[in-house]
Amino acid sequence: xxxxxxxxxxxxxxxxxxxxxxxxxxxxxxxxxxxxxxxxxxxxxxxxxxxxxxxxxxxxxxxxxxxxxxxxxxxxxxxxxxxxxxxxxxxxxxxxxxxxxxxxxxxxxxxxxxxxxxxxxxxxxxxxxxxxxxxxxxxxxxxxxxxxxxxxxxxxxxxxxxxxxxxxxxxxxxxxxxxxxxxxxxxxxxxxxxxxxxxxxxxxxxxxxxxxxxxxxxxxxxxxxxxxxxxxxxxxxxxxxxxxxxxxxxxxxxxxxxxxxxxxxxxxxxxxxxxxxxxxxxxxxxxxxxxxxxxxxxxxxxxxxxxxxxxxxxxxxxxxxxxxxxxxxxxxxxxxxxxxxxxxxxxxxxxxxxxxxxxxxxxxxxxxxxxxxxxxxxxxxxxxxxxxxxxxxxxxxxxxxxxxxxxxxxxxxxxxxxxxxxxxxxxxxxxxxxxxxxxxxxxxxxxxxxxxxxxxxxxxxxxxxxxxxxxxxxxxxxxxxxxxxxxxxxxxxxxxxxxxxxxxxxxxxxxxxxxxx
Amino acid sequence: xxxxxxxxxxxxxxxxxxxxxxxxxxxxxxxxxxxxxxxxxxxxxxxxxxxxxxxxxxxxxxxxxxxxxxxxxxxxxxxxxxxxxxxxxxxxxxxxxxxxxxxxxxxxxxxxxxxxxxxxxxxxxxxxxxxxxxxxxxxxxxxxxxxxxxxxxxxxxxxxxxxxxxxxxxxxxxxxxxxxxxxxxxxxxxxxxxxxxxxxxxxxxxxxxxxxxxxxxxxxxxxxxxxxxxxxxxxxxxxxx
Numbered sequence: 155x156x157x158x159x160x161x162x163x164x165x166x167x168x169x170x171x172x173x174x175x176x177x178x179x180x181x182x183x184x185x186x187x188x189x190x191x192x193x194x195x196x197x198x199x200x201x202x203x204x205x206x207x208x209x210x211x212x213x214x215x216x217x218x219x220x221x222x223x224x225x226x227x228x229x230x231x232x233x234x235x236x237x238x239x240x241x242x243x244x245x246x247x248x249x250x251x252x253x254x255x256x257x258x259x260x261x262x263x264x265x266x267x268x269x270x271x272x273x274x275x276x277x278x279x280x281x282x283x284x285x286x287x288x289x290x291x292x293x294x295x296x297x298x299x300x301x302x303x304x305x306x307x308x309x310x311x312x313x314x315x316x317x318x319x320x321x322x323x324x325x326x327x328x329x330x331x332x333x334x335x336x337x338x339x340x341x342x343x344x345x346x347x348x349x350x351x352x353x354x355x356x357x358x359x360x361x362x363x364x365x366x367x368x369x370x371x372x373x374x375x376x377x378x379x380x381x382x383x384x385x386x387x388x389x390x391x392x393x394x395x396x397x398x399x400x401x402x403x404x405x406x407x408x409x410x411x412x413x414x415x416x417x418x419x420x421x422x423x424x425x426x427x428x429x430x431x432x433x434x435x436x437x438x439x440x441x442x443x444x445x446x447x448x449x450x451x452x453x454x455x456x457x458x459x460x461x462x463x464x465x466x467x468x469x470x471x472x473x474x475x476x477x478x479x480x481x482x483x484x485x486x487x488x489x490x491x492x493x494x495x496x497x498x499x500x501x502x503x504x505x506x507x508x509x510x511x512x513x514x515x516x517x518x519x520x521x522x523x524x525x526x527x528x529x530x531x532x533x534x535x536x537x538x539x540x541x542x543x544x545x546x547x548x549x550x551x552x553x554x555x556x557x558x559x560x561x562x563x564x565x566x567x568x569x570x571x572x573x574x575x576x577x578x579x580x581x582x583x584x585x586x587x588x589x590x591x592x593x594x595x596x597x598x599x600x601x602x603x604x605x606x607x608x609x610x611x612x613x614x615x616x617x618x619x620x621x622x623x624x625x626x627x628x629x630x631x632x633x634x635x636x637x638x639x640x641x642x643x644x645x646x647x648x649x650x651x652x653x654x655x656x657x658x659x660x661x662x663x664x665x666x667x668x669x670x671x
Numbered sequence: 672x673x674x675x676x677x678x679x680x681x682x683x684x685x686x687x688x689x690x691x692x693x694x695x696x697x698x699x700x701x702x703x704x705x706x707x708x709x710x711x712x713x714x715x716x717x718x719x720x721x722x723x724x725x726x727x728x729x730x731x732x733x734x735x736x737x738x739x740x741x742x743x744x745x746x747x748x749x750x751x752x753x754x755x756x757x758x759x760x761x762x763x764x765x766x767x768x769x770x771x772x773x774x775x776x777x778x779x780x781x782x783x784x785x786x787x788x789x790x791x792x793x794x795x796x797x798x799x800x801x802x803x804x805x806x807x808x809x810x811x812x813x814x815x816x817x818x819x820x821x822x823x824x825x826x827x828x829x830x831x832x833x834x835x836x837x838x839x840x841x842x843x844x845x846x847x848x849x850x851x852x853x854x855x856x857x858x859x860x861x862x863x864x865x866x867x868x869x870x871x872x873x874x875x876x877x878x879x880x881x882x883x884x885x886x887x888x889x890x891x892x893x894x895x896x897x898x899x900x901x902x903x904x905x906x907x908x909x910x911x912x
Contacts, residue, residue: 274703276710317712
């Protein structure tokens, strides 16, 4: 197409273009394009309708008042269209290519505030933002509202707050930070999450449930950890996920997942020199590098579908496991507008009614015909990983310490069976006096350590020191008592503590709210 | 792109963009820098008369920045009305009701804490004319002069709590700024109103030739927490009080 014709199209578009919004852009082939064709019959009546549509779209979405459209721009986009889209579909798809190019695909954009062909085009960015807003408003948020207790109604402004973070991550997915010869990249595990430092300078604080993803400009490295050195490979990004008083580091060795856990107050070090590549999207999804970057968008997929998939997860109907790998979830894990609070994917405690088999949160069976109050000696506790809202006032969930029975998988409170195990069932006298217990537990830090010590002493006590009758079987799981449990060598004491969130319900007394425990 | 290595660089770059960007009511505005990008997103409100404006400063590499150091002043071209916008911790400012038309955004340097200017404790309830003091509400107690640098660190504003007056002194080591005017204001952040404002002309310091400086003094009394802001010399749209 001749340069002069491009100038004519631009002149027409400048004076007659409809408002640049998503509805008009979607309707482009049947709306504005048709209007331009009718207005400029001499130009449009040729054998290159796809080029005509492309130039019209570029003139409309591209920057205004910046002079004629350079031929290199439309020819670059056109070459991409020809490569990936068959002729009959081109006119319907030109808008996708123009938006992607305007946002920096297939080129290196210039920095600064100028509104030129060589910078990011604000119009293209706006339409991309509109697509993202629609994905959140129509797909992600309705699902969250149905699936996550306490998830608020978001207005347009709230959604737009997230949209711009999403787009910047999509456009500029990776940043580098040199770690020099005498420097180190340090990961510290605290009770608040993970602290990332370059030498002594704090770079980031990652709260439990959030993630930090990075790779490096080398294939392999040695990571110094508390117990020595760990060889890590950078074939895949490394994902740091703080949990409750632990930090999970997901590494890959020979294409296999090799997670390792840091405990509280431990740190690990990566010594320089190397260049750390920080991934802006902190979803931690193994395919993030190809699904959450505009540079990796394959034109065979519609741009709208690509954006929707990045924002809500890859499956058509949103599921929890796909949503937590989306680009939207990490931002909601920081804060949720407009109410505050944040999302977290975490184990929460459920109970299974021994009478009707119904699973429920809280303290009472939700079966209207049952409504039995939870009893730890009868009903089983277990956990499911779900998305919950934290940080609300009042809180919907509180963190609890539980131990998983190695026999029946019941999640129990270690003190559930304390009385039964330590007091004689015949004379009601404790096997061990309180002063002895205090001395016994002097150096023990955790409840599990205390109970282990107590267990050892109890095992040496065959009879009640007061009434001399034989001691009962020791079992720490409150559902114990059967042969399976009693056969367990260590009274069903598990190896480690686990944290679960438990639902809190409130009752109002004289206008004040009290947790119903 | 490299992860930015200094908060000052980030704020400086964002401040520069916010001064230069021209907002289009149709497509907004976008600026891309080494360490930060700024996007002004604008959309029509349901009343069709006003628009909403969301300014997002996105820091690459998730570097944390104290966005409290900048305040945006939004004004309509040719009109005296204006709106102040305060950044949230993620670098975003939202103006929900902006008259559709030609508007101008000016960034201002902001004092990081809210100030309360009240009569000093006199032991009674009645206010006393003299003996004013300046105290900060929140974490920072202010009972002696505080020096606050602009985002680009070229000029410094000092608030000096005196017995009967508040003194604002502005100085700079950049002597080329001699003769330029710095606007400042004490604003009520809850309703975007200016409680007190003034302008200071930077002149050669008679005692130390390294500096240009100027000052302003006034008796002030208010019980509401105020925010102190001051302009870059070339970006002064506050009026003389």
